[in-house]
Structures are given as structure tokens and as C-alpha cells.
Amino acid sequence: MKYSIDKEGFYGSFGGAFVPEMLYPNLEELEKNYNKIIAEEDFIIEYNSLLKDYVGRPTPLYFAERMSEKYKCKVYLKREDLCHTGAHKINNTIGQILLAKRLGKTRIIAETGAGQHGVATATVCALAGIECVIYMGSVDIKRQAPNVARMKMLGASIIPAESGSKTLKDATNEAIRDWINNPLTTHYIIGSVVGPHPYPDMVAKFQSIVSKEIKSQLFEKEGTENPDYLIANIGGGSNAAGLYYEYLENEKVKIISVEAAGKGVESGKSAATSVLGKVGIIHGSKTLLMQTTDGQIIEPYSISAGLDYPGVGPLHAHLLESKRAQFISITDEDAMEAGLEISKLEGIIPAIETAHAFAAFKYLEFKEDDIVVVNFSGRGDKDLNTYIEYFDL
Amino acid sequence: MNRIDKKLNKEGKLLSIYFTAGYPSLNDTEEIIIKLEESGVDMIEIGLPFSDPLADGPTIQDSSTEAIKNGMNSKVLFDQLKNIRSKVSIPLIIMGYFNPILQYGVKSFCEKCSEIGIDGLIIPDLPINYFETNYKSIFKDNGLHNMFLIAPQTSQERIRYIDKISNGFIYMVSSSSVTGSKNSFDSNQLAYFSDIKEMNLSSKRIIGFGVGNKETYDIAVKYSKGAIIGSAFIKNLKLKGTNSIKEFIKSIRS
Numbered sequence: 001m002k003y004s005i006d007k008e009g010f011y012g013s014f015g016g017a018f019v020p021e022m023l024y025p026n027l028e029e030l031e032k033n034y035n036k037i038i039a040e041e042d043f044i045i046e047y048n049s050l051l052k053d054y055v056g057r058p059t060p061l062y063f064a065e066r067m068s069e070k071y072k073c074k075v076y077l078k079r080e081d082l083c084h085t086g087a088h089k090i091n092n093t094i095g096q097i098l099l100a101k102r103l104g105k106t107r108i109i110a111e112t113g114a115g116q117h118g119v120a121t122a123t124v125c126a127l128a129g130i131e132c133v134i135y136m137g138s139v140d141i142k143r144q145a146p147n148v149a150r151m152k153m154l155g156a157s158i159i160p161a162e163s164g165s166k167t168l169k170d171a172t173n174e175a176i177r178d179w180i181n182n183p184l185t186t187h188y189i190i191g192s193v194v195g196p197h198p199y200p201d202m203v204a205k206f207q208s209i210v211s212k213e214i215k216s217q218l219f220e221k222e223g224t225e226n227p228d229y230l231i232a233n234i235g236g237g238s239n240a241a242g243l244y245y246e247y248l249e250n251e252k253v254k255i256i257s258v259e260a261a262g263k264g265v266e267s268g269k270s271a272a273t274s275v276l277g278k279v280g281i282i283h284g285s286k287t288l289l290m291q292t293t294d295g296q297i298i299e300p301y302s303i304s305a306g307l308d309y310p311g312v313g314p315l316h317a318h319l320l321e322s323k324r325a326q327f328i329s330i331t332d333e334d335a336m337e338a339g340l341e342i343s344k345l346e347g348i349i350p351a352i353e354t355a356h357a358f359a360a361f362k363y364l365e366f367k368e369d370d371i372v373v374v375n376f377s378g379r380g381d382k383d384l385n386t387y388i389e390y391f392d393l
Numbered sequence: 394m395n396r397i398d399k400k401l402n403k404e405g406k407l408l409s410i411y412f413t414a415g416y417p418s419l420n421d422t423e424e425i426i427i428k429l430e431e432s433g434v435d436m437i438e439i440g441l442p443f444s445d446p447l448a449d450g451p452t453i454q455d456s457s458t459e460a461i462k463n464g465m466n467s468k469v470l471f472d473q474l475k476n477i478r479s480k481v482s483i484p485l486i487i488m489g490y491f492n493p494i495l496q497y498g499v500k501s502f503c504e505k506c507s508e509i510g511i512d513g514l515i516i517p518d519l520p521i522n523y524f525e526t527n528y529k530s531i532f533k534d535n536g537l538h539n540m541f542l543i544a545p546q547t548s549q550e551r552i553r554y555i556d557k558i559s560n561g562f563i564y565m566v567s568s569s570s571v572t573g574s575k576n577s578f579d580s581n582q583l584a585y586f587s588d589i590k591e592m593n594l595s596s597k598r599i600i601g602f603g604v605g606n607k608e609t610y611d612i613a614v615k616y617s618k619g620a621i622i623g624s625a626f627i628k629n630l631k632l633k634g635t636n637s638i639k640e641f642i643k644s645i646r647s
Contacts (some may be wrong), residue, residue: 020448021542294466295496296444
């Protein structure tokens with residue numbers, strides 16, 4: 001298995017758990033238990049039943065006819081935007097809250113940037129009746145007022161991260177510090193396939209439901225489980241990991257990861273880690289990240305708050321390095337135009353993160369019978385203000 | 394013999410001070426080191442600042458952010474320290490997160506440390522196994538100790554393992570917390586100190602995190618060979634400047 005984790009927690013040379021000793025017992029506890037717990041029958045039954053009745057799974061695999069016509073291939077959209085709370089994020093938070101309960105944890109912490117993962121975490125904590133503390137950069141709190149209000153309605157406490165650049169990376173630092181301070185009672189629900197081992201693997205497994213469903217849905221529609229292309233947007237890379245998971249070892253299925261170029265890869269305002277990143281350590285993981293030559297982490301930029309992470313999950317660094325995945329960087333401008341185009345072509349307003357994946361189409365060439373599955377990772381409601389301002393709607 | 398070992402083998406309790414290089418001003422490094430030695434401190438941990446210090450509380454986060462803004466990095470630090478051994482003989486340890494060291498190149502970093510006369514490193518986020526597999530021989534070749542941390546949740550089995558592979562001292566984190574978040578010890582911590590003392594480890598232990606005044610220092614050294622003060626020292630530097638160093642050390646050790 002070339003693309004799964006080894007016993008030390010590495011994908012090739014990426015991953016591991018580069019954390020202070022204080023966190024070693026927490027991670028060891030998770031590492032020893034997560035694979036066992038998620039394979040237990042009662043866990044599987046509860047997880048699947050919540051995904052079905054609470055999240056609304058399976059999400060449709062929709063043949064996008066007008067888009068297919070325009071880009072001269074067969075485009076299918078995996079409708080993760082139809083999940084409860086509006087994005088794929090909840091697949092992971094449902095899994096982790098059930099895991100936390102089985103580990104006897106009584107308090108949940110999480111980081112959030114745009115607030116989507118924070119809302120998905122606050123939601124499952126309400127569902128489980130567990131205390132929830134969300135760390136969010138104080139800059140993001142101001143930018144994302146509706147999601148802050150949602151989390152509050154769901155009963156979460158929100159702690160502003162005031163350190164560093166006061167955004168996602170700092171909120172993640174604060175959550176990790178909280179976990180150091182509260183090692184026994186607390187489970188940390190990381191929102192993407194980032195952070196120290198075992199998080200990247202664990203989150204990928206909880207998101208793998210996306211590609212599991214695609215296999216049977218595609219077989220029903222096309223008589224094959226295997227598309228020719230998979231396309232996903234990528235910040236940390238959780239929706240992408242979910243989309244690729246079942247197909248990683250099947251190299252006939254091509255993978256295209258779309259990252260945010262912001263105002264342009266060379267503009268100094270970008271989140272294009274595949275181009276700008278170098279190998280280093282961020283949030284306990286050895287991966288590609290944007291940093292100065294001295295090794296200080298650089299604050300990324302994208303119009304999409306969900307893609308402006310300075311690193312990428314170690315799985316994705318491995319997929320890039322081994323050339324299993326092709327990476328494309330998409331500017332704010334291209335993404336916004338694609339968001340508008342897809343709304344008009346298919347009647348679905350995408351999150352700006354998701355719009356990046358659609359913007360890649362004009363730079364790609366397909367054969368007419370190519371089956372292309374795009375992860376429609378989130379809906380655009382949360383981004384309406386940005387759309388309104390950008391297009392003067 | 395490594396200067397750290399010499400100190401550890403001497404009678405009496407040790408006081409080690411951590412400060413962030415490049416703070417309050419970029420070029421304070423040498424003056425701080427000299428004044429610390431003159432004040433009778435036993436060891437110095439020179440903090441190499443990092444943008445995202447996971448194990449640190451607000452004081453060291455802020456001093457790190459400032460230091461980076463001031464222009465501190467590995468190259469600048471090495472340049473500032475290049476003649477330090479003609480001025481002081483105190484054991485010098487560089488403490489920093491792994492990423493800046495990785496970017497400099499672990500081998501080059503260690504060689505530079507050896508050239509200058511640095512005695513050891515503390516890299517809180519470099520996992521022990523990863524170190525043992527990849528870097529142990531580089532450290533050894535350059536005469537550098539790599540000191541490991543233990544914390545209240547560390548299992549006895551793991552403590553025994555760390556004791557076995559340690560050189561220099563074991564950095565004993567006093568509580569489940571980031572740096573600078575506590576200024577007194579509670580009964581759980583005292584019980585932990587005494588449990589570890591009773592393990593009769595072969596490595597000497599130095600207690601850090603939450604040691605910030607005479608009271609906590611005196612308690613910590615009852616259970617260990619010495620103690621490390623970081624955040625409290627940095628706070629004092631911020632308020633009173635480098636001229637207050639002697640007075641601060643006196644307040645701990647009078």
C-alpha cells in the first residue's frame with residue numbers, strides 16, 4: 001500500500017508526530033485505540049446511523065449535464081454541500097465525537113478558521129451533550145460573524161486566539177496548548193488531515209465515506225466504480241482525502257488537487273503550498289509548508305477562508321512528491337468567476353473553497369467519455385457576503 | 394567532559410535561566426549571557442525564537458514574536474555567539490523548536506554549535522525515536538547533549554526508557570501546562586515530584602515550567618538537581634531591562 005500510513009505514522013517521508021512530550025500520552029492513547037474503536041460493531045452502527053439520519057447521507061452523486069456539455073466530458077458532482085451544516089466537515093466530527101465518548105472524554109476542543117469546522121464540532125457536541133470550546137483567531141471572529149453566532153447558539157464557548165497572526169494557524173496553536181493544559185478530560189477534534197499522527201489518518205478514514213459512496217453510486221450510473229479523474233479543492237486536504245481515499249492505490253484514477261493561489265502564486269498573497277511550500281514541521285506534522293528561509297511559518301492568503309492554511313496534510317505532500325496527484329493553483333479571481341458560473345449552469349451556489357475546484361476545468365483537457373468526479377465540498381451560503389461584495393450583487 | 398555534566402556532578406542545586414534570543418533588543422544576547430554568569434547562574438538556555446511555539450504560554454510567545462521581528466534567526470544568533478567562549482565558561486544550551494533547526498540543516502546546526510562551544514540542545518517537538526534514528530550520531534560527533542522532557546502524564550515505563558538514553562539532564566516539566574501559566578505548586582505536582590524522585594533515575598532532573606520565584610525554586614530543588622526559570626525572567630527583562638538581571642537572580646537565590 002503505497003499511499004497509506006506506515007506504522008510510525010508517515011506517508012513516505014511525511015507525517016509523524018513532532019509534538020512536545022506533554023502531548024505524547026494523549027496521542028498514544030488515540031493511536032492505540034482509534035483503529036480498534038472504529039472497527040467495533042457498535043461504533044459502526046452508531047456512526048452509520050447518524051450519518052444517515054442526522055447528516056443526511058448518502059449524499060447524491062449528481063450528473064451535471066450542462067457543465068458536462070460545456071467542458072466536454074462527463075462531470076459528476078458529489079454533493080457534500082447537502083450534508084447537515086453545509087459541508088463535508090461533519091463526517092469527521094461525527095466520527096470523532098463518538099470516539100471521544102468511548103475514550104471517556106468530557107470536554108471537546110477544536111480550532112476553526114472560517115468557522116465551518118467549528119460549527120460542525122459545536123453541532124456534534126450539542127448532539128452528544130458534551131462541553132465544547134472552539135478556538136478561533138480574533139481576526140476571523142470579526143470576519144465570520146454568522147458562524148460565530150451559530151456556534152454560540154449550539155452552546156459552544158469561543159475563545160479568541162490573540163497570538164501570532166490571529167487566524168487559523170494560531171487558533172490551531174491555541175487548541176494544541178489547551179490540550180497540553182487539559183490532557184485527561186479533553187479530546188481535540190482536528191478539522192482536517194493535518195496535525196500529528198494519528199490525526200491525518202483518522203480524519204481521512206472518517207472522510208473516506210465520500211469515496212465509498214461514489215464507488216457504488218458510479219457503478220449504478222456508469223457501470224464502473226472508477227472515474228477517470230477526481231478533482232477536489234485542498235487547504236489542509238480533508239475533503240480531498242475523502243474523495244481520493246478508496247482510489248489511492250488504483251493509479252488509473254487520476255487525481256487533481258486544486259489549491260488557492262490567492263492573488264497569484266508569486267504575488268506574496270497566496271496559499272499555493274505545492275509551489276511555495278518547503279518541507280518542514282507545522283502543528284506536529286512533517287509536511288510541505290510555507291515558511292521563511294529561517295523556518296518561520298508564513299501566513300497564507302486566499303479569498304477563501306477554508307483554504308488559507310500554510311501547510312497541507314502529509315498525505316497530500318506524499319501524493320505530490322510521488323506524482324500520484326497533480327496540483328493546480330487557482331487565483332481568487334478564477335475561483336469567484338467559477339463560483340458564479342457553476343451557480344448559473346447547475347443551480348447550485350458553491351462555497352468559495354469548492355469554486356476553486358471548478359475553476360480548474362478551464363485549464364484541463366478531457367476526452368468526451370472521461371468521467372470526472374468533483375467533490376462539491378460545501379455550499380455557498382456562508383460566502384454570500386464575499387460574493388455580494390466581489391460582484392456588487 | 395561536557396560542561397553540562399561537570400555542573401551536574403558538582404555539589405549543590407542548580408539554577409538555569411531561559412531567555413529568548415533577540416529580545417528585548419536584537420543584540421542583547423551577549424550582555425544577558427555575561428550578566429547571568431556574573432550573577433551566579435549555573436546554566437543558560439538560549440531560546441531560538443519560532444513563530445509557532447506550541448509548548449509556550451503568552452510570555453514566551455510574545456518574546457519570540459518580538460525577537461523574530463527584531464531580526465533574530467539561527468544565522469544571526471550564531472554570529473552573535475561566535476566569540477562567546479572567550480567571555481564565559483557557563484554551560485550554554487540552545488532551546489528551540491525543530492523547524493528552524495531543520496531549515497538550517499541539522500548537521501550544519503550541530504557543527505556550528507560545536508564550533509561556538511554550545512554544550513547541548515533542547516528541542517521540545519523533536520520526538521525521541523526520530524532523534525535516535527536520524528540524528529543521534531550527529532549530536533555525538535559534535536559533543537552535544539540532547540536533553541529530553543518528561544511530564545506528569547509520561548508513563549513510568551517511558552521515563553525509564555528516557556532515563557536510559559539520556560545524556561545531560563532530564564528536563565522535568567512541572568505540570569500539564571504550557572510555560573509561564575502557573576506560579577505555585579499544588580499537591581498533585583508535589584506528589585509527582587516525589588514519585589519521580591523515588592524512581593532513583595540515573596539521570597539528574599531539572600524542573601522547569603511554573604518555576605518563577607524563590608518559593609517555587611526552593612520547592613523544586615528539594616526534589617531535583619535544579620530548576621529552570623524562563624517566563625518570569627523574561628517578564629522581568631521586559632519591565633526592568635538587562636540592568637535588573639543581578640537583582641532578579643538574587644531574589645531567587647538569596
